[in-house]
Amino acid sequence: MSETSPGDVESLDEAALLARFAPEEAGPAGLVAYALHRRALFAFRGEFARRTGNAPSAEAEQAFLISETTPARLAAYREEAARQLGAATAKPVAPATPRRRAWWMPVLGGPPMLVPDQPDKVNWRGLLYRLGMLLLAVIATSLLLRALFVRPL
16 A cells, blocks of 8 residues: 655545555454544544634645644554454453342341342342341231220220
Protein backbone atom coordinates (compact mmCIF):
# COMPACT_ATOMS: atom_id res chain seq x y z
CA MET A 1 0.00 0.00 0.00
CA SER A 2 1.46 3.35 -0.93
CA GLU A 3 0.97 6.36 1.27
CA THR A 4 0.00 9.62 -0.37
CA SER A 5 1.66 12.92 0.34
CA PRO A 6 -0.18 15.63 2.29
CA GLY A 7 -0.83 17.52 -0.96
CA ASP A 8 -2.91 14.59 -2.22
CA VAL A 9 -5.29 14.76 0.75
CA GLU A 10 -7.43 17.44 -0.84
CA SER A 11 -8.26 15.06 -3.69
CA LEU A 12 -9.28 12.22 -1.35
CA ASP A 13 -12.93 11.29 -1.35
CA GLU A 14 -14.54 8.93 1.14
CA ALA A 15 -13.86 5.81 -0.96
CA ALA A 16 -10.17 6.66 -1.30
CA LEU A 17 -9.95 7.46 2.39
CA LEU A 18 -11.61 4.14 3.26
CA ALA A 19 -9.17 2.36 0.94
CA ARG A 20 -6.25 3.91 2.85
CA PHE A 21 -7.60 2.84 6.21
CA ALA A 22 -8.98 -0.53 5.17
CA PRO A 23 -7.05 -2.13 2.33
CA GLU A 24 -8.24 -5.58 1.28
CA GLU A 25 -5.58 -7.37 3.34
CA ALA A 26 -6.51 -5.44 6.51
CA GLY A 27 -9.82 -7.24 7.05
CA PRO A 28 -12.10 -6.10 9.86
CA ALA A 29 -9.25 -4.24 11.61
CA GLY A 30 -9.11 -1.78 8.72
CA LEU A 31 -12.83 -1.08 8.95
CA VAL A 32 -12.58 -0.52 12.68
CA ALA A 33 -9.61 1.81 12.06
CA TYR A 34 -11.72 3.79 9.58
CA ALA A 35 -14.57 3.96 12.12
CA LEU A 36 -12.12 5.28 14.73
CA HIS A 37 -10.97 7.91 12.24
CA ARG A 38 -14.58 8.95 11.54
CA ARG A 39 -15.26 9.19 15.25
CA ALA A 40 -12.20 11.44 15.62
CA LEU A 41 -13.40 13.58 12.68
CA PHE A 42 -16.85 14.05 14.24
CA ALA A 43 -15.24 14.84 17.59
CA PHE A 44 -13.03 17.44 15.86
CA ARG A 45 -16.04 19.05 14.21
CA GLY A 46 -17.97 19.16 17.48
CA GLU A 47 -15.04 20.54 19.48
CA PHE A 48 -14.32 23.15 16.79
CA ALA A 49 -17.95 24.25 16.78
CA ARG A 50 -18.04 24.35 20.58
CA ARG A 51 -14.93 26.49 20.84
CA THR A 52 -15.54 28.90 17.96
CA GLY A 53 -19.30 28.82 17.59
CA ASN A 54 -18.94 28.03 13.87
CA ALA A 55 -18.57 24.89 11.82
CA PRO A 56 -15.00 24.18 10.76
CA SER A 57 -13.99 25.66 7.43
CA ALA A 58 -12.80 23.54 4.52
CA GLU A 59 -9.21 24.56 5.26
CA ALA A 60 -9.52 23.50 8.91
CA GLU A 61 -10.93 20.12 7.93
CA GLN A 62 -8.22 19.71 5.29
CA ALA A 63 -5.57 20.43 7.93
CA PHE A 64 -7.19 17.88 10.21
CA LEU A 65 -7.27 15.28 7.41
CA ILE A 66 -3.61 15.93 6.59
CA SER A 67 -2.67 15.25 10.19
CA GLU A 68 -4.93 12.20 10.41
CA THR A 69 -3.73 10.50 7.22
CA THR A 70 -0.02 10.49 7.96
CA PRO A 71 1.56 7.04 8.00
CA ALA A 72 2.10 7.26 11.76
CA ARG A 73 -1.58 8.07 12.44
CA LEU A 74 -2.77 5.33 10.06
CA ALA A 75 -0.55 2.84 11.91
CA ALA A 76 -1.83 4.09 15.26
CA TYR A 77 -5.45 3.67 14.13
CA ARG A 78 -4.75 0.16 12.84
CA GLU A 79 -2.99 -0.78 16.07
CA GLU A 80 -5.89 0.53 18.17
CA ALA A 81 -8.36 -1.34 15.95
CA ALA A 82 -6.40 -4.58 16.30
CA ARG A 83 -6.26 -4.09 20.07
CA GLN A 84 -10.02 -3.53 20.25
CA LEU A 85 -10.75 -6.52 18.06
CA GLY A 86 -8.41 -8.64 20.14
CA ALA A 87 -10.22 -7.57 23.29
CA ALA A 88 -13.58 -8.28 21.68
CA THR A 89 -12.59 -11.80 20.65
CA ALA A 90 -10.85 -12.67 23.92
CA LYS A 91 -12.51 -15.18 26.18
CA PRO A 92 -14.90 -13.48 28.58
CA VAL A 93 -13.88 -13.58 32.20
CA ALA A 94 -16.24 -15.62 34.33
CA PRO A 95 -17.92 -13.55 37.04
CA ALA A 96 -16.81 -14.23 40.57
CA THR A 97 -19.01 -16.67 42.41
CA PRO A 98 -21.00 -14.94 45.12
CA ARG A 99 -20.01 -15.66 48.67
CA ARG A 100 -22.39 -17.61 50.85
CA ARG A 101 -24.08 -15.70 53.62
CA ALA A 102 -23.02 -16.38 57.17
CA TRP A 103 -24.89 -18.89 59.33
CA TRP A 104 -26.05 -16.08 61.63
CA MET A 105 -28.15 -14.38 58.95
CA PRO A 106 -30.63 -11.81 60.16
CA VAL A 107 -33.77 -13.42 61.53
CA LEU A 108 -36.17 -11.75 59.10
CA GLY A 109 -33.90 -12.02 56.08
CA GLY A 110 -33.04 -15.68 56.18
CA PRO A 111 -31.27 -17.59 53.46
CA PRO A 112 -32.06 -16.67 49.86
CA MET A 113 -34.94 -18.52 48.23
CA LEU A 114 -33.14 -18.91 44.91
CA VAL A 115 -29.72 -20.50 44.51
CA PRO A 116 -27.36 -17.72 43.28
CA ASP A 117 -25.50 -19.89 40.74
CA GLN A 118 -28.63 -21.58 39.40
CA PRO A 119 -31.55 -19.15 39.08
CA ASP A 120 -34.00 -21.91 38.10
CA LYS A 121 -33.32 -23.96 41.24
CA VAL A 122 -35.26 -23.22 44.45
CA ASN A 123 -33.50 -23.22 47.81
CA TRP A 124 -36.11 -25.15 49.81
CA ARG A 125 -34.41 -24.47 53.12
CA GLY A 126 -34.65 -20.72 52.57
CA LEU A 127 -38.26 -20.98 51.41
CA LEU A 128 -39.31 -23.09 54.41
CA TYR A 129 -37.46 -20.72 56.74
CA ARG A 130 -39.43 -17.76 55.40
CA LEU A 131 -42.73 -19.66 55.56
CA GLY A 132 -41.98 -20.62 59.17
CA MET A 133 -41.26 -16.98 60.05
CA LEU A 134 -44.55 -15.97 58.39
CA LEU A 135 -46.43 -18.63 60.38
CA LEU A 136 -44.86 -17.38 63.63
CA ALA A 137 -45.84 -13.80 62.75
CA VAL A 138 -49.46 -14.84 62.08
CA ILE A 139 -49.66 -16.76 65.38
CA ALA A 140 -48.13 -13.88 67.34
CA THR A 141 -50.52 -11.39 65.72
CA SER A 142 -53.58 -13.52 66.48
CA LEU A 143 -52.52 -13.97 70.12
CA LEU A 144 -51.94 -10.23 70.53
CA LEU A 145 -55.30 -9.40 68.95
CA ARG A 146 -57.06 -11.89 71.22
CA ALA A 147 -55.33 -10.57 74.32
CA LEU A 148 -55.82 -6.89 73.54
CA PHE A 149 -59.15 -6.56 71.75
CA VAL A 150 -61.34 -9.58 72.41
CA ARG A 151 -63.38 -9.46 75.60
CA PRO A 152 -63.82 -12.63 77.57
CA LEU A 153 -67.36 -14.05 77.67
